[in-house]
Amino acid sequence: MTMPIDMFVLLFAQASFNSIVVALGIWAVLKLALRIRPGLAAQRAVWLLAQALAVAAFVLVLLPQTARFSVLNGFTFAAAPAGADALSTTVLAQADLAPELGGQEASGDAAGGRWIRALSYLWVLLYGAGLFHAVLRWRAARHELRGLLASASVLDAAALHRHPAFDDAQLRRLARCNLAVLETPAAISPMLIGILRPRLLLPRHLRDFDPQQQQMIVAHELTHWRRRDPWWLCASLLAQTALWFNPIMRKLGARLNWAQEISCDRLVLAGRPQPQRQQYAAALVLQLKLQSKLQQAVFRTPPRPTLAFGDACAETLGARVRLIRQNGSMRPSLLSQCAVAGALMAVAGASILLQPAFARPGDPTPAPTEAAGAVPGTAVAPALPAWRPPLAKMRVNSFFGVPRNGGTSTHGGIDLGAKIGTPILAPVDGTVIVSGDDGFEGNPNYGKVILIQHGNDLRSLYAHLDRRSVKAGDTVKAGQRIGTAGVSGAVSGPHLHFEVMHGGRRIDPERVLAGLDKYGTEAALRDRDRRISH
Amino acid sequence: MSIPSVSELSLLKVLWKEQPLSAREIHERAVAELAWSFSSTRKTLERMLEKQMVSQRTEHGVQVYAAAVDKVGTLAAFAHDFGQRVMELDAPLPIHMFTGSKLVDQQELAELEQMLRDWPDGKEKSS
Numbered sequence: 191m192t193m194p195i196d197m198f199v200l201l202f203a204q205a206s207f208n209s210i211v212v213a214l215g216i217w218a219v220l221k222l223a224l225r226i227r228p229g230l231a232a233q234r235a236v237w238l239l240a241q242a243l244a245v246a247a248f249v250l251v252l253l254p255q256t257a258r259f260s261v262l263n264g265f266t267f268a269a270a271p272a273g274a275d276a277l278s279t280t281v282l283a284q285a286d287l288a289p290e291l292g293g294q295e296a297s298g299d300a301a302g303g304r305w306i307r308a309l310s311y312l313w314v315l316l317y318g319a320g321l322f323h324a325v326l327r328w329r330a331a332r333h334e335l336r337g338l339l340a341s342a343s344v345l346d347a348a349a350l351h352r353h354p355a356f357d358d359a360q361l362r363r364l365a366r367c368n369l370a371v372l373e374t375p376a377a378i379s380p381m382l383i384g385i386l387r388p389r390l391l392l393p394r395h396l397r398d399f400d401p402q403q404q405q406m407i408v409a410h411e412l413t414h415w416r417r418r419d420p421w422w423l424c425a426s427l428l429a430q431t432a433l434w435f436n437p438i439m440r441k442l443g444a445r446l447n448w449a450q451e452i453s454c455d456r457l458v459l460a461g462r463p464q465p466q467r468q469q470y471a472a473a474l475v476l477q478l479k480l481q482s483k484l485q486q487a488v489f490r491t492p493p494r495p496t497l498a499f500g501d502a503c504a505e506t507l508g509a510r511v512r513l514i515r516q517n518g519s520m521r522p523s524l525l526s527q528c529a530v531a532g533a534l535m536a537v538a539g540a541s542i543l544l545q546p547a548f549a550r551p552g553d554p555t556p557a558p559t560e561a562a563g564a565v566p567g568t569a570v571a572p573a574l575p576a577w578r579p580p581l582a583k584m585r586v587n588s589f590f591g592v593p594r595n596g597g598t599s600t601h602g603g604i605d606l607g608a609k610i611g612t613p614i615l616a617p618v619d620g621t622v623i624v625s626g627d628d629g630f631e632g633n634p635n636y637g638k639v640i641l642i643q644h645g646n647d648l649r650s651l652y653a654h655l656d657r658r659s660v661k662a663g664d665t666v667k668a669g670q671r672i673g674t675a676g677v678s679g680a681v682s683g684p685h686l687h688f689e690v691m692h693g694g695r696r697i698d699p700e701r702v703l704a705g706l707d708k709y710g711t712e713a714a715l716r717d718r719d720r721r722i723s724h
Numbered sequence: 725m726s727i728p729s730v731s732e733l734s735l736l737k738v739l740w741k742e743q744p745l746s747a748r749e750i751h752e753r754a755v756a757e758l759a760w761s762f763s764s765t766r767k768t769l770e771r772m773l774e775k776q777m778v779s780q781r782t783e784h785g786v787q788v789y790a791a792a793v794d795k796v797g798t799l800a801a802f803a804h805d806f807g808q809r810v811m812e813l814d815a816p817l818p819i820h821m822f823t824g825s826k827l828v829d830q831q832e833l834a835e836l837e838q839m840l841r842d843w844p845d846g847k848e849k850s851s
Contacts, residue, residue: 328817331813331817332817333730334806334809334810334813335810335817335819336730337729337730337733337802337805337806337809337810338803338806338807338809338810340730340733340734340737340802340806341733341799341802341803341806341807342803374803374807375799375800375803375804376803376804376806376807376808377804377807378807378810378811378821379811379821379822379823379824380821380822381819381820381821381822382819382820383818383819384818385818393807407822410822411820411822414820419820420818420820423818423820424818427817427818447824448824450820451820451824464843464844464845465845467843468840468843471836471839471840471843472840474822474823474836475833475836475837475840477822477823478823478828478833478836479833481811481823481828482828482830482833484804484807484808484811506832507823507824507828507832507836508832508835508836508839510824511836511839511840512839515839515843515844
């Protein structure tokens with residue numbers, strides 16, 4: 191039961207880390223792109239895509255089966271099966287790298303594994319606390335907003351007709367999209383609130399503005415509504431909340447906000463002459479002044495310094511006013527937009543390909559095994575025939591009988607490092623008695639398995655296969671290809687779990703495969719020697 | 725003047741429309757907005773009585789309430805208080821503010837006004 195939880199916790203920590211790495215990569219790419227094409231800053235799609243990819247980088251790692259896309263399986267920690275303190279990390283060395291890298295890969299040991307696990311659990315707790323805090327903040331914010339709305343009165347159709355901020359076209363649009371308009375005595379900024387029950391909240395002082403200014407401000411807010419900006423903003427806020435630990439998400443969110451404001455400014459001002467643009471900018475500044483007064487009036491304190499919300503240097507109001515002054519579109523070409531989108535997706539894709547897949551809990555270790563703790567050579571064992579190796583290139587990542595599950599059980603077979611698709615060869619003649627996709631003896635962790643009956647009352651089992659090329663009842667010859675290694679069942683990276691049974695009991699495969707030691711990785715040999723010394 | 729809470733304001737708004745009213749009548753008119761029980765309305769009224777936001781007297785053997793604070797002034801104070809808090813909120817809210825979600829200091833304001841003064845006249849483009 192704890193096994194999947196352990197795995198999930200490790201994956202969750204990895205997913206969190208991955209999303210930060212991807213977001214940083216995306217941020218770097220976007221910074222570069224903005225230098226070449228500053229107009230991208232006003233493209234809402236760019237910032238939405240960036241946030242979506244950061245979320246995807248988080249979710250994809252959590253999904254099963256993505257680990258198989260990783261090209262770095264060789265460097266995985268094989269988080270040993272769960273149990274009290276089981277995380278005897280053995281490093282699954284990759285077949286083609288093993289000879290060159292040798293012992294360098296054996297970086298993990300039991301203590302390191304325990305640390306990783308403990309930190310992962312700590313992280314999940316911390317994440318939950320952060321999420322809880324975000325929910326509390328959101329509730330508090332909603333309360334403030336409710337208060338502000340309670341102070342406002344709804345403008346009915348007659349009142350709207352009298353209000354100078356609305357021209358006939360706008361009134362028709364309001365009626366069509368069921369947008370309620372409210373007016374408050376507070377000197378707030380005109381704002382569009384909510385999604386399901388959208389409301390346009392206007393300050394009463396807006397009536398003192400020039401009618402053309404009023405109309406342009408209302409047009410700005412209605413443009414947000416027409417472009418479905420509130421929906422996108424809401425999606426962005428949800429993503430920011432889910433990935434609250436990712437500082438880049440907040441930066442991207444601020445950029446999205448900025449892009450939305452700039453775009454609406456532009457749409458409202460399209461084709462308008464400079465004096466009207468100046469009027470618009472003046473309305474913005476006047477509004478800011480009134481807000482600044484509001485701050486001082488209520489608390490009698492000077493306005494607090496500008497909070498570093500997002501990238502202060504790029505998103506100053508000065509920059510916005512300069513953009514308002516600029517006549518003409520800065521819309522980047524479709525080509526450059528596609529190039530940026532491609533680069534962002536490449537960053538996210540690379541993170542999936544390069545993810546350091548934490549190993550899934552090791553191989554199933556059902557009892558009974560013949561030699562729990564038995565030392566080869568000390569037990570008097572009948573002589574058995576010599577088999578040929580089941581893989582052309584042998585590498586033992588984990589030996590038979592090493593403790594698993596925190597010492598409550600032992601490894602019932604051996605793990606042979608093999609990339610997905612490595613052919614598996616029958617070690618000796620026999621008859622296939624099981625060939626299935628649903629594990630072995632009711633244990634789904636085995637994944638796809640083949641069980642072969644040989645002479646001398648011996649059986650051999652192959653687990654976590656990618657493909658099976660024989661079916662039950664088939665006769666196989668020594669050296670015949672029976673399937674390929676893979677990652678089915680509970681595994682971290684691709685390997686072949688190989689068991690040998692004699693008279694119904696699991697025995698050390700070394701008894702039919704002589705000289706396994708020379709194929710053992712350093713970590714595997716160390717674990718095995720520890721077993722012997724116990 | 726003490727600024728009412730959101731629920732206190734809801735009750736005051738009922739009274740500003742029509743008064744005096746009994747506690748039951750106030751509750752009936754405010755229940756849609758507050759979505760709470762009669763006893764909550766009564767407790768709130770008691771608290772408002774202590775804060776001198778409402779007055780109470782007996783009419784035909786029934787206790788009735790009237791607003792003791794001025795509508796315009798109270799609403800303005802309330803609105804300013806919440807308006808200020810919403811504008812300063814850095815918590816994420818699905819809101820599009822015309823001025824953006826940033827606070828501005830005096831120096832920035834001065835710079836913006838300078839930009840307005842230096843605006844190009846754009847005579848060649850104006851209609």
